[in-house]
Amino acid sequence: MADKVENTRSLRYRGRIEQVGICFVRLIRLFVYQNDWKLLPMAVIIAGLVSLVVRNDFFVTMEGTLKGALALSCVAIWNGCFNSVQVICRERDIIKREHRSGMHISSYIVSHMLYQAILCLVQSGLTVYICIIMGIKIPAQGLLTPWMVVDIGITVFLISYSADMIALWISCLVHNTTTAMSIMPFLLITQLVFSGGIFTLPAWSDGISGLMISNYGVKCIAAQADYNNLPMATAWNTIMKLKDQDITVQASVEQIVIMLDSDENEMVVAIRTKRIADASQELLEIFAPEEAQQFTEFLNMIGAAPDNTTFGDAIDAFRESKAYENAKGKTFTFHVTIWKLIELIGVEKVQDFLQVNAAVTQQKPYYEMSQQNIANYWIHFLFFILAFGALSIVTLEFVDKDKR
Amino acid sequence: MEDMFIKILTVLLELLLGTSTWWRIIFRLLYIFGLYGVFRKCGVKPWKAFIPFVREYEIAVCADHEMEGRTIAVLSVLSTIISLITDGIGYDFPTAVTLLLGSLAVAIIIVSIIYDIRIMLGLCEVFQRRKRWLWVWILLDPVAAVLWGWNDKFQPSMKVEDLREDALKIVKGTTGHTEMGEGLSVNLTERTVTEFFHKRYLLRDISMNIKPGHMVLLLGGSGAGKTTFLNAVNGYEKAKAKVLLNGKDVYSDYKKMQYQIGFVPQQNLMRGKDTISHTVDDAALLRLPTNVNPQDRKTREGEVLDIFGLGASKDNHVEKLSGGQLRRLSIAMEFISNPSLFILDEPDSGLDGVMARELMTQLRKIADQGKIVIVITHTPDRVIDLFDDVIVLAKDSHRTGRLAFFGSIDEARSFFGRDSMEKIVMSINSKDAGGEGRADEFIRKYAEVCNG
Numbered sequence: 001m002a003d004k005v006e007n008t009r010s011l012r013y014r015g016r017i018e019q020v021g022i023c024f025v026r027l028i029r030l031f032v033y034q035n036d037w038k039l040l041p042m043a044v045i046i047a048g049l050v051s052l053v054v055r056n057d058f059f060v061t062m063e064g065t066l067k068g069a070l071a072l073s074c075v076a077i078w079n080g081c082f083n084s085v086q087v088i089c090r091e092r093d094i095i096k097r098e099h100r101s102g103m104h105i106s107s108y109i110v111s112h113m114l115y116q117a118i119l120c121l122v123q124s125g126l127t128v129y130i131c132i133i134m135g136i137k138i139p140a141q142g143l144l145t146p147w148m149v150v151d152i153g154i155t156v157f158l159i160s161y162s163a164d165m166i167a168l169w170i171s172c173l174v175h176n177t178t179t180a181m182s183i184m185p186f187l188l189i190t191q192l193v194f195s196g197g198i199f200t201l202p203a204w205s206d207g208i209s210g211l212m213i214s215n216y217g218v219k220c221i222a223a224q225a226d227y228n229n230l231p232m233a234t235a236w237n238t239i240m241k242l243k244d245q246d247i248t249v250q251a252s253v254e255q256i257v258i259m260l261d262s263d264e265n266e267m268v269v270a271i272r273t274k275r276i277a278d279a280s281q282e283l284l285e286i287f288a289p290e291e292a293q294q295f296t297e298f299l300n301m302i303g304a305a306p307d308n309t310t311f312g313d314a315i316d317a318f319r320e321s322k323a324y325e326n327a328k329g330k331t332f333t334f335h336v337t338i339w340k341l342i343e344l345i346g347v348e349k350v351q352d353f354l355q356v357n358a359a360v361t362q363q364k365p366y367y368e369m370s371q372q373n374i375a376n377y378w379i380h381f382l383f384f385i386l387a388f389g390a391l392s393i394v395t396l397e398f399v400d401k402d403k404r
Numbered sequence: 405m406e407d408m409f410i411k412i413l414t415v416l417l418e419l420l421l422g423t424s425t426w427w428r429i430i431f432r433l434l435y436i437f438g439l440y441g442v443f444r445k446c447g448v449k450p451w452k453a454f455i456p457f458v459r460e461y462e463i464a465v466c467a468d469h470e471m472e473g474r475t476i477a478v479l480s481v482l483s484t485i486i487s488l489i490t491d492g493i494g495y496d497f498p499t500a501v502t503l504l505l506g507s508l509a510v511a512i513i514i515v516s517i518i519y520d521i522r523i524m525l526g527l528c529e530v531f532q533r534r535k536r537w538l539w540v541w542i543l544l545d546p547v548a549a550v551l552w553g554w555n556d557k558f559q560p561s562m563k564v565e566d567l568r569e570d571a572l573k574i575v576k577g578t579t580g581h582t583e584m585g586e587g588l589s590v591n592l593t594e595r596t597v598t599e600f601f602h603k604r605y606l607l608r609d610i611s612m613n614i615k616p617g618h619m620v621l622l623l624g625g626s627g628a629g630k631t632t633f634l635n636a637v638n639g640y641e642k643a644k645a646k647v648l649l650n651g652k653d654v655y656s657d658y659k660k661m662q663y664q665i666g667f668v669p670q671q672n673l674m675r676g677k678d679t680i681s682h683t684v685d686d687a688a689l690l691r692l693p694t695n696v697n698p699q700d701r702k703t704r705e706g707e708v709l710d711i712f713g714l715g716a717s718k719d720n721h722v723e724k725l726s727g728g729q730l731r732r733l734s735i736a737m738e739f740i741s742n743p744s745l746f747i748l749d750e751p752d753s754g755l756d757g758v759m760a761r762e763l764m765t766q767l768r769k770i771a772d773q774g775k776i777v778i779v780i781t782h783t784p785d786r787v788i789d790l791f792d793d794v795i796v797l798a799k800d801s802h803r804t805g806r807l808a809f810f811g812s813i814d815e816a817r818s819f820f821g822r823d824s825m826e827k828i829v830m831s832i833n834s835k836d837a838g839g840e841g842r843a844d845e846f847i848r849k850y851a852e853v854c855n856g
Contacts, residue, residue: 100638
């Protein structure tokens, strides 16, 4: 054997591709012993915690979806970063030794890229699985695959893997794990702030947010959730918080009669079926008009019909009368709670109006649910992955220049 | 036109003095005048006080805080650039950019203050003054600079050496050994590094021929350049040198020659979570040529494990091994490729006398197979009988590693007039390191012997 080695000086040694295999097999072998396995349960726990918070409104409302998209992106970025931020720097001296013994840096990094891809893939699968079992309602129909859950899984994987590659580059750049872990908060905070998911970003930050995977991650997941066509709950929720507030409303006789003519509104229908005296009393209580005397006279005018008819019949009769023509321009000032007013207009009607019309103001082209848009985001992620993978190789090629 | 002239003048003043306000200019000029004196006293070229950024670096050099000087110089450049961008060039940047640069400037100022404090404390030490002078330097730096620079009562305890000038004065070393066909031939002219515009000599004028089958001891005090020399010999850190191994140039054909050279580093650089057999297998896969079939490779791995007494524990994890086993595994990883030149950096560190002897005996056996084995050890006398030759590297008065001796063990004893290797090291070590400080003397003596 020794002779064979002696005689093979001019023969070739293992090239880059063969060395990728050697390093990759070693990484897989060390997976269990080197505590990397802990990254998997950690991913499950993080996904579980985040799902608990966002599960009700994710894929349901605009706000919930944006919140969920940000949370899912952050989970993916967190997983990716912590997968690789220490892997190179913790064995930097070993790499130097192996490099001088003939190991190619490119092979070493590519093997890590392959290994990290598998790790991110498993973590992303687990994350999406946890989201499903936590009750997040992911739509069935996918855009680029037949299943939306697979589409979302691919996006989570690409976000996670992009973050992984950035962290891998940082790990190549720094010389020890302490420095690597000190850089991590800066990386994560920058990603969070410039994601566009928490703050409305000013125009000057476009260049910076264009470099953030979190920004593309939030947009991609929101687009997959069909953000633009979801209702917006904020306006309705705000009104609900103010429902007991008194407001002052001015309305003409004509407006009051039109409002009391509706057969779609439950409250109005209930009033219309009541006897005139009862209905008049209720309306006085609801509206509490400033001009109480005049309003009572107006109600009496409606109640000129025989006493045994309902208020609805009396209103219909009043609309046809000469008295209505004379009185319809007259206005009253009412003090009423917001909720009572909404009930009079119709709860569903108001809710639908607010959710749909408020949502229109929030629709953005980058949230468009289209194959081209999603594919565009995926291409961005691939660019990040390849760019930072290449940067890692270039950076680590200088490992021999470390000061002794 | 007048406005433009004032603008240019302002920018120039900002650049040169860091200010354009008249009273600040006076203060700054006083400070520079003071620094001129400080530099003169410390052995730095005084005119450097007039050059912005350089003066910040040089004052740190005077304070024996050269590394801090580099940082402060870079920070000064950045701070000036930011100042010019935001104030100097008159362009109306968006508020966000100005605020961002402003935040950066604040961060730079904080770091600069910390580094300034370190440098000024260093200056107090060099001038043997109380630390309370720091406050004068911070609050009234022109006064402090003028006082320290021009008052004869303030004198530095050490001067900055200008290695570039002194390097010309040092003696000619041992160059020009005849190259041999077999064995290792080293003709190293110089090994330098450039740090912040300063060229520093790590090694100079080292020549020798080592015959195959020789086990060579590499001796030298701390910082003499032993590891640097070995890295230069094996081509890992190239020097201005010609290194031939069995007639082949190590530098020009490094990609192939690296497999003929085994270098065992000082630390046990292996993955603790891997097993011995996997570690050796990975080493074999990397170091053996592709024509060695898996069966032969496994046989070789088994042989090497047996040679180094690791066969029985091959399934153990590396992190569970004893210090001796770790060293042997580290050596086995390099020996797997059966290298012609085997270099070991302190292979016996952390081992007791018996284990160290055992290890060195194994290395002797490797040398007896016709290999060249070069070993650095700090406890040579307990195993000196196993060595054929000794290389003695010494740090000269300019902190450059030089060859003080190369030859047989007996010749070394006679050359240095000492009966043990440890005493030889003592004689060449500087007085600061507890030695006799005779490095220059032996470097000259050996150069004279070699040059006839």
